[in-house]
Amino acid sequence: MEDKSCKKCGSNKVIENLSIVDHGHMNEKKQLSIHIQTTDQLFFNKFEKGKLNAHVCGSCGKVELYVANPDELWQAFQKHQAL
Incomplete structure (x- = not known):
């Protein structure tokens, strides 16, 4: 919800x-x-840990989940795949 409006409603x-x-x-x-x-x-x-945060629409109730460190999680995922 980067534009601060709900993508659903x-x-x-x-x-x-x-x-x-x-x-x-x-x-x-x-x-x-x-x-x-x-x-x-x-x-x-x-x-590697990424705390979950949410954006919630006060009209329709749509919830979107986000992590603050997507780049670090992606690098950890790539490292895990190579194990």
Whole structure:
């Protein structure tokens, strides 16, 4: 929703950059993220992480998900493919 209007209905009532959280043990909040493994070890593997954020249309409810670091995730994906 880069143009700040909804791609589905055209509304300009878009709420941007909302965190997506999971409530874990003892109601602890954890932001959801994408993880791509970058090493191939038995223990202590490394991962590239990208926190998920959302844009939500206040008219029709369309939700779009984004990560802040797509370039780093792409590089990690390419590295993972080569493992």
